[in-house]
Amino acid sequence: MDTLNTLLLGFISIVLINNLVLTKFLGICPFLGVSGRIDMAFGMGMAVTFVVTLSGILTWMIDHFLLKPYDLQVMQYVCFILVIAGAVQLVEMYVRKFFPPLYESFGIFLPLITTNCAILGLCLFINLWEINSLIEAAVLSIGAGVGFTMAICIMAGIRENLNLVDVPKCLRGAPITLITAGLLTMAFMGFSGMIK
C-alpha cells in the first residue's frame, strides 16, 4: 500500500507539479515546433513517451549497476546520451518496419527526439531525486511522457483556436505562441505545493 501510494504520488507529481515542459522548461523546442496541429502534437507526445520510458528505465539500470558501483557518475551525461540515441534509433527502425504510415507522418521529428532535452533531463532527475527502485523509475518515466503529451496537446489546442482569432499584426506567429506558453506555465505553477 505504501509503495502504491508513493508510485501514485510520483506519477501525479511528474505529470502536473513537476511537469518537465511547463515547470522545468525542458523540451521547449518540440513544444513550440510541433504544436501547430493537435494530431501531430499527440503523435509527437506518444513518440516521446515511448522513448522516455525506454531510456528512463535503461539509464536507471546503467546508473545503478554500472556507474554507481564503480564510482563513475561523472560519465552520466555521456552514457545517458548514448542510451537515448540508441533507443531512438531502435524505435525508428521498429516503427518503420511495423507502422509505415506512422513513420511517414513523424518524418524528421522521430530522429529529433534524440536531442529532446526533456528526455535527458528526466534521466538526470531520476538520478538527482535518488530514486532507488526500478518500478518507481519506470513510473516516473511514463509520467514524464504523459506530462509532455498533455502539455503539447494543450498547447496545440490553444494554437488551433488562435488561428481563428484576430491577433494584432505585431504579435502574429512566434510572439503570441511564446506569450501563450508563458501564461500556460503560470497556470501550472498553481499546482506547486499540492503534494508535500
Add this chain to the structure above:
Amino acid sequence: MILASVAELMNSAWPAGVMMLGLGGLFAVILLVASEKLKVEVDAKVEAIQGSLPGVDCGACGFAGCGSYAKAVAADPELIGKCAPGGSATAEKIAEILSLSVGGGAAPLRPVIHCNADIDNRTYYAKYEGIESCTAANALTNVQACKFGCVGYGDCVASCKFDAIHIVNGLATVDYDKCTGCTACSKACPKNIIEMVPFSEPAMTVVACHSQETGRMTRQMCKVGCIGCGLCKKNSDIFAVNNNLASVIYTDYKVDEGVETATTKCPTKVIKRVGKGVIAESKVESPVA
C-alpha cells in the same frame, strides 16, 4: 613532467574508457542486429521517382503527399501526369524512370476567379466582424449583397503553398507566374468561384462573374457583374448563357474577332483576359483609374 601527468590521467581514467567502449559496443551490436532483422526493402524506382517530384506535398494528385504518390505511380503507371506542380517535365522524368514514354499531355489547368468585384464595387447590407475566414463569413447570410461573389477573407490565400494567390483590394487575384495549378484554392473557396480551366494559351478569356441573379438584381448589387444580356453569345460561339450568366465553353476555345468584339462590347466589362502578362498591365493601370 607532462608525460607523468598523462600517465596518471590514463591510470585513473581507464575504467571510464572501458565502460564507454563496452556500452558503445553493446549498443552497436544491438543496433546492427536490429537493422538486419528490421530491414525494410525500399524499391529503388520509388526512391528515384520521389527524387524527381517537387516535394511540396500539395495533394493535387489525390494522394497524401509526394511519398505516397511515388509509391502509387510506381505500382500503377497510369497515374503519371497527376502531379500538377511538376507538370509535363515531371511526368517525363517519371516515365523515364519507369522506362515508358509519355506523349502530348493536356493543357495545364489554372484557376480562374469568377468574380470581378473589388471592395469598391460590392454592396454590403451589414458589417462583418467575425472570424476572419471566408468559410465563417459565408455562414452568415445577408452581409454581402451578392451571394455568389468573392468574400475576400483569403481562405484561398491560406491554402496556397506557392504564394500565387492574393487578396487585392478585397478580391482574390491569381499570380499566374507562380501558380502551379495544384487546385488547392479551388477546393478552399466556400463560394466555388475558383474554377480550374485548361489554359491552352498563356492568357485566356474568361467571364469573371458567377452571379445567377437576374440582370436587374445583379445591377443593384454589383457594378461589374454579368447581367446575362447575351451580347457576347451573339458575337462569338465560344460563349454560352445559362441562368442569367455567361460562360466560356473551353472545349471549343479559340480567340477570333468575335471574341474581341464581345470583350469590348460587354456592357459591364465582365469578360476579360487573365493569365501570364495580363496581371502586370492591370497593376500599372489601377493607380490611374
